[in-house]
Amino acid sequence: DAGVTQSPTHLxxxxxxxxxxxxxxxxxxxxxxxxxxxxGQGPQFIFQYYEKEERGRGNFPDRFSARQFPNYSSExxxxxxxxxxxxxxxxxxxxSGTGGFSNQPQHFGDGTRLSIL
Amino acid sequence: GENxxxxxSTLSVQEGDSAVIKCTYxxxxxxxxxxxxxxLGKRPQLIIDIRSNVGEKKDQRIAVTLNKTAxxxxxxxxxxxxxxxxxxxxxxxxxxxxxxxxxxxxxxxxKP
Numbered sequence: 001d002a003g004v005t006q007s008p009t010h011l012x013x014x015x016x017x018x019x020x021x022x023x024x025x026x027x028x029x030x031x032x033x034x035x036x037x038x039x040g041q042g043p044q045f046i047f048q049y050y051e052k053e054e055r056g057r058g059n060f061p062d063r064f065s066a067r068q069f070p071n072y073s074s075e076x077x078x079x080x081x082x083x084x085x086x087x088x089x090x091x092x093x094x095x096s097g098t099g100g101f102s103n104q105p106q107h108f109g110d111g112t113r114l115s116i117l
Numbered sequence: 118g119e120n121x122x123x124x125x126s127t128l129s130v131q132e133g134d135s136a137v138i139k140c141t142y143x144x145x146x147x148x149x150x151x152x153x154x155x156x157l158g159k160r161p162q163l164i165i166d167i168r169s170n171v172g173e174k175k176d177q178r179i180a181v182t183l184n185k186t187a188x189x190x191x192x193x194x195x196x197x198x199x200x201x202x203x204x205x206x207x208x209x210x211x212x213x214x215x216x217x218x219x220x221x222x223x224x225x226x227x228k229p
Contacts, residue, residue, distance in 0.1 A: 004160075031215060035217075042219030042221050043206070058216065090161070103168070105151065105163055105166060106151070107163060108162070
């Protein structure tokens with residue numbers, strides 16, 4: 001079975017531009033979460049979507065937005081890019097359990113490496 | 118909000134020795150604690166997880182222990198091998214919230 005897939009793998013942008021990152025979850029998984037991982041740090045939570053609704057938002061500015069589509073794939077959008085947005089953006093998917101969307105094992109994709117010049 | 122502290126930041130062991138990585142969390146409501154292994158340039162890989170109704174869980178050479186009273190949990194790797202070399206992250210999650218709060222990671226080096 002295919003794991004979580006993300007595209008593109010690498011992206012170079014300049015300050016002020018906009019970027020869209022894409023994620024396809026593991027088949028059957030209805031929850032998708034986005035994380036930002038800066039070099040040398042642990043992943044930091046940005047958004048979670050479950051059944052196409054936003055279920056959680058981390059401490060990120062409004063320049064960051066996301067959505068989930070009927071097929072459970074997801075997009076992360078970042079506007080007005082800053083140098084500090086350079087990072088690895090990870091998508092994780094999880095199945096729903098008795099706890100719903102929370103506290104389920106999350107499986108990560110390979111990420112999108114975003115570099116801002 | 119929840120905060121997860123992880124120690125040590127780097128750990129070097131000889132092949133065959135054991136390695137222990139420790140994490141503490143701040144929110145007593147947290148009830149799910151996964152561990153991830155991330156090799157250089159690769160995705161974080163879930164290696165083991167534990168829920169708050171369990172004190173210990175083992176999977177071959179890997180074990181995790183949880184002390185709810187002290188609010189800390191640990192990863193134990195026995196008979197380490199060079200392929201265990203990676204960065205290991207602990208995380209915690211609160212019921213009703215889907216996000217994971219990660220520690221800053223431990224770089225484990227296993228020397229042959």
